[in-house]
Amino acid sequence: MSLSNYNPFSLTNRKLLLGPLNLENPITVQVLGICSALAVTAQMKPAIVMSVSVIAVTAISNFVISLLRNTIPPRIRIIVELVVIATLVILVDQILKAYVYDVSKQLSVFVGLIITNCIIMGRLEAFALANKPFPALLDGIGNGLGYGMVLITVSFFRELLGSGSVLGYKVIPEAFYDFGYRDNGFMILPPMALIIVGVIIWIQRSYVKSLVEKD
Amino acid sequence: MFSNKYIFIYSSVLVIIVAVLLALAATLLKPAQEINIKTEKMQQILQSAGIKSPTKETISIYHKYITNELIINIEGEILSDFAQGEFSKGNERAFDINLKEELRKLSGKTPTPKDVRLPLFVLINDQKDTVYVIPLIGKGLWGPVWGNIALKSDKNTIAGVRFGHKSETPGLGAEIETPMFQNQFLGKQIFDENGNFTSIKVVKGGVANSSINPIHGVDAISGGTITSKGVNNMLEVCLKNYESFLKTK
Structure with missing residues (x-):
């Protein structure tokens, strides 16, 4: 493939970017990264910041590893991957602490735990090591987006039903509370995230039959 | 290869x-x-005294309200007094004191060491009343809990409290951060009518069902027993150090 007729928005490349949003979604199809999805989705703001952080880390680590792929000795490739991911995660953590301090406090350890997010290692091993930098970058962004999309959906329902607000703004009118409406405290606890993720998987599979396993 | x-x-x-x-x-x-x-830290101090401060303006609001930053010792003597950007005594700001270190010096030692430096913030609120803010630090179930308690000018009645925690259970121990829990403290007193230090008890099962005078106690959080106990101990341990200072009128 010569550079002159290289189309950055070819079908293959678009598939890399958009595939993870639905058919190859890291959370609902590959079931990776569930731990952090449970932990940071009680409110929308931390979920959005977490999503952006993960998108940045997957995209940049995919890109960097893909650039280095021919120089990395196979015997230490996992170590090299981890060094790259860990560096990015520490950078993200430091930046959050400096510029969005309140959110970084809510996310607490989970920013650090992006290092152990299986999506990132998974994409590096499965994709970045064998592909050119640009497709790898797209794949990273796509998977980050797929993760973020689920995270934000889950956090929307948890915040709405658990705290009666969206992005910190009260949306359920006071009148409802006067009639005896109560926020569902259970929504704030991690188990409800699991149930909402389950419901999302259920809805997705009822539309996309190809995802349903035959037994 | x-x-x-x-x-x-x-x-x-x-x-x-x-x-x-x-x-x-x-x-x-x-x-x-x-x-x-x-x-x-400034925001937390101001909040305990009921002063709201948006993050961007906190520093100027802090300097507007806080009149003195005092460092006192266990006997109530003032070691350092920092007011309006100048030291009238000593050379260390109460704001820079590491309370955790100071409390460690104190723990379990008799007689109590005299070199312990206790921070205290004096401010004048919108009603022109003097308020004393005492920082607190203690242990919850999973990690540290902390807070600030604001006392009215009688050095006895509580004007407000704010608690924070690192990792208490959401919905249970973490409820110490909610207004529902914190508002219980308003108007409570830490000394009884004879001037003896009583602290504020965080009572499991509710103050109403206990033998504790409701003016010295608040209800603990159901399901957050260990965090509630942590808050109870934190109040007792930290406030006790200020007893001599608070008794001087």
Whole structure:
């Protein structure tokens, strides 16, 4: 493939970017990264910041590893991957602490735990090591987006039903509370995230039959 | 194939690049991070006295309200007094005291060491009343809990409290952060009518069902027993140190 007729928005490349949003979604199809999805989705703001952080880390680590792929000795490739991911995660953590301090406090350890997010290692091993930098970058962004999309959906329902607000703004009118409406405290606890993720998987599979396993 | 020499050189170079990058980022971002931590501390002090401060204006609001930052010792003597940007006594700001370190010096030692420095913030609120803010630090179930307690000018009645925690259970122990729990403290007193220190008890099962005078107790959080106990101990341990100071009228 010569550079002159290289189309950055070819079908293959678009598939890399958009595939993870639905058919190859890291959370609902590959079931990776569930731990952090449970932990940071009680409110929308931390979920959005977490999503952006993960998108940045997957995209940049995919890109960097893909650039280095021919120089990395196979015997230490996992170590090299981890060094790259860990560096990015520490950078993200430091930046959050400096510029969005309140959110970084809510996310607490989970920013650090992006290092152990299986999506990132998974994409590096499965994709970045064998592909050119640009497709790898797209794949990273796509998977980050797929993760973020689920995270934000889950956090929307948890915040709405658990705290009666969206992005910190009260949306359920006071009148409802006067009639005896109560926020569902259970929504704030991690188990409800699991149930909402389950419901999302259920809805997705009822539309996309190809995802349903035959037994 | 890659030789061993190549692998060693490769990993060394990689690590050096990463180290430089991280050191650079840490140094460049440090000032911004430190401001955030300071701002948060100021916000917590102001909040306990019922003063709202948006993050951006916190520093100027803090300097507007806080009249004195005092450091006192266990006998109530003032070691340092920092007011309006100047020291009238001593040379250390109460704001910079590491309370955790000071409390560690105290723990379980008799007679109580005299070199312990206790921070105290004096401010004048919108109603022109003097308010004393005492910082608190203690242990919850999973990690540290902390807070600030504001006393009215009689050095007895509580004007407000704010608690914070690192990792208490959401919905249970973490409820110490909610207004529902904190508002219970308003108007309670830490000394009884004979002037004896009683602290504020956080009572499991509710103050109404206990033998504790409701003016010295609040209801604990159901399901958050250990966190509630932590808050109870924190109040007792921290406030006790200020007893001599608070008794002087």
